[in-house]
Amino acid sequence: xxxxxxxxxxxxxxxxxxxxxxxxxxxxxxSPAPSEHAPAYTADGLLLVPADYREWIFLSAGLDMNYxxxxxxxxxxxxxxxxxxxxxxxxxxxxxxxxxxxxxxxxNRNASSKGSINKHGKYQTxxxxxxxxxxxxxxxxxxxxxxxxxxxxxxxAQKFPATASCYACHRDHAAVDTTFVQFxxxxxxxxxxxxxxxxxxxxxxxxxPVAHP
Amino acid sequence: xxxxxxxxxxxxxxxxxxxxxxxxxxxxxxSPAPSEHAPAYTADGLLLVPADYREWIFLSAGLDMNYxxxxxxxxxxxxxxxxxxxxxxxxxxxxxxxxxxxxxxxxNRNASSKGSINKHGKYQTxxxxxxxxxxxxxxxxxxxxxxxxxxxxxxxAQKFPATASCYACHRDHAAVDTTFVQFxxxxxxxxxxxxxxxxxxxxxxxxxPVAHP
Numbered sequence: 001x002x003x004x005x006x007x008x009x010x011x012x013x014x015x016x017x018x019x020x021x022x023x024x025x026x027x028x029x030x031s032p033a034p035s036e037h038a039p040a041y042t043a044d045g046l047l048l049v050p051a052d053y054r055e056w057i058f059l060s061a062g063l064d065m066n067y068x069x070x071x072x073x074x075x076x077x078x079x080x081x082x083x084x085x086x087x088x089x090x091x092x093x094x095x096x097x098x099x100x101x102x103x104x105x106x107x108n109r110n111a112s113s114k115g116s117i118n119k120h121g122k123y124q125t126x127x128x129x130x131x132x133x134x135x136x137x138x139x140x141x142x143x144x145x146x147x148x149x150x151x152x153x154x155x156x157a158q159k160f161p162a163t164a165s166c167y168a169c170h171r172d173h174a175a176v177d178t179t180f181v182q183f184x185x186x187x188x189x190x191x192x193x194x195x196x197x198x199x200x201x202x203x204x205x206x207x208x209p210v211a212h213p
Numbered sequence: 214x215x216x217x218x219x220x221x222x223x224x225x226x227x228x229x230x231x232x233x234x235x236x237x238x239x240x241x242x243x244s245p246a247p248s249e250h251a252p253a254y255t256a257d258g259l260l261l262v263p264a265d266y267r268e269w270i271f272l273s274a275g276l277d278m279n280y281x282x283x284x285x286x287x288x289x290x291x292x293x294x295x296x297x298x299x300x301x302x303x304x305x306x307x308x309x310x311x312x313x314x315x316x317x318x319x320x321n322r323n324a325s326s327k328g329s330i331n332k333h334g335k336y337q338t339x340x341x342x343x344x345x346x347x348x349x350x351x352x353x354x355x356x357x358x359x360x361x362x363x364x365x366x367x368x369x370a371q372k373f374p375a376t377a378s379c380y381a382c383h384r385d386h387a388a389v390d391t392t393f394v395q396f397x398x399x400x401x402x403x404x405x406x407x408x409x410x411x412x413x414x415x416x417x418x419x420x421x422p423v424a425h426p
Binding site (some may be wrong): 041054055057058060061062063064065066068069071072076079081083089109111115116117118119120121123125126135149169173175180182185186188189205 | 247267268269270273274275276277278279280281284285292294296298302322326328330331332333334335336337338339356381386388392395396398401403418
């Protein structure tokens with residue numbers, strides 16, 4: 001019997017499927033020493049995408065989230081899955097904020113509607129669409145944090161320059177320490193309890209929503 | 214300053230927020246012995262919802278997935294996050310299928326569109342809408358697996374009777390061992406590689422999609 005198309009895609013579809021398999025093959029889900037999840041860089045300052053981030057702590061997933069008033073008309077539909085290294089998660093539970101060496105990984109993944117027996121709504125497919133990492137490394141970055149992106153989620157990730165809009169947006173609107181804890185439903189109650197929400201965030205949430213460019 | 218409404222909801226909103234905090238407080242994210250994640254039951258056969266499932270391995274998230282031709286007109290919008298116990302995940306990576314004592318936890322969570330700075334798409338909020346668990350316990354269940362549900366994700370979960378439609382649907386349409394691995398994007402390539410896909414699933418996927426009642 002001829003293999004159905006989707007099986008050939010999964011088996012031979014190149015970077016994405018092969019990379020997923022490589023990620024899975026590389027990390028044996030042992031209990032690593034904390035230093036194993038510290039950010040690592042190439043000599044020229046690129047960030048190595050953590051090979052085992054799919055085994056880190058899941059914080060939340062969104063679909064086609066967009067902070068701009070204007071709707072996205074690209075026609076693309078993507079889930080964003082967010083993971084954090086276990087050491088940082090443990091620290092957040094204790095303190096309501098992030099320690100040095102925190103890495104928040106946003107994995108973008110294709111959203112499909114009709115496939116197998118699914119008829120409505122959206123599910124995630126094997127096609128990834130890049131990875132972004134938000135890294136806290138106070139010895140390395142002005143402001144303590146930096147954003148990186150890898151188009152295929154495999155190649156070392158390039159740093160966004162400090163002038164990129166992500167920095168200003170996170171500084172101005174993030175619930176905790178420049179991170180969007182308002183979208184991480186198990187962490188938000190902890191930040192409330194530990195009183196680690198930013199003053200500006202609390203004030204903005206108490207007022208009608210502000211326009212965002 | 215008066216607390217904004219959402220903060221009061223998070224702090225005082227009763228079962229859901231309190232439960233999230235309790236779940237987080239209870240499990241110190243140590244490396245547990247495998248037996249810690251084996252299914253546990255009450256004397257009358259209810260399943261204890263694993264307190265630390267949010268720290269298990271995330272498999273995928275869907276939004277408003279529906280296997281019926283008829284659209285859902287309830288007006289509710291929910292994400293479904295799926296987690297598996299780490300021991301079962303490790304075994305799946307080795308073998309392409311599930312060992313005894315596998316627990317797949319589906320957490321249903323409210324989907325919102327506009328909130329904080331988000332303007333489009335959907336994100337997850339602190340309100341959970343129940344948990345379902347698919348348990349492999351071959352000594353206990355005919356067919357090896359059973360489905361359980363807990364309305365609040367805290368109370369022990371009730372078993373669906375063997376006549377419930379979930380059993381027939383999973384038996385007939387699941388990619389691997391009655392589980393919907395076709396919707397778990399990092400596991401599907403492993404099942405292909407290990408040749409553990411069900412024959413019927415491979416045949417159905419090669420043909421035009423079948424109608425589903």
